[in-house]
Amino acid sequence: MRKTSNMLRAGALATACAMLAGPGPGAATELVYYPLNPSFGGNPLNGTVLLNSAIATNRHTDPDAGRDDIGIETKTPLQNFNETLERSILSRLAASVSSQILGDDGKFRPGTIQTDNFTITVTDIGNGLLKITTIDNLTGAITEFQVNS
Incomplete structure (x- = not known):
């Protein structure tokens, strides 16, 4: 009975020492992320x-x-x-301005058009491109875009 008791103590002592020593260099595993939210690839049942x-x-x-x-x-x-009336008037104004900046051949021509509220400038920037700049005279806001000439 004494031998069995000593063997149990020795086994417990060996187990405790192994636990205190920690895992060896080969016992580590990589961390793996598993998303919970189904929006990010998690299980749809978690939603x-x-x-x-x-x-x-x-x-x-x-x-x-x-x-x-x-x-x-x-x-x-x-x-x-x-x-609706405002959109209609602005549409007519845009049509009028575009007819003034279009040449007889249907292409835009460089120049400046001045209205009470806007200044529209068409500039040839080369390589067949035109830059159209619209300035709101009341607020100073500027809008620019490029088109093929």
Whole structure:
């Protein structure tokens, strides 16, 4: 009985020493990332759990909750008419300006057109390209784009 007890103690001591010494150089494994969120490649069955967890912990409230317009701005018929009229006038203005900067051959020609609200400059930048610069005279905002001549 004494031999068995000593053998158990020796085995326990060997196991404890091995545990204290830690793993050897060949016992390490590489870390592997497994995503949980299905949006990033995780298991699709996790989606419901993650959504319910987010809903349960959400402490923010939407100030527009309960509105029926779903974020769509409602306009009066007068506002709609004014916007349509404005688009129509701007379209005619654009057609008029484009006819002034187009030559008889249908190609853009360099030059500057001045209106009350805009300054439109067409510049030949070479290699068959034209740069069209529009300056808003009221705000100073500038828009530029390039086209083939």
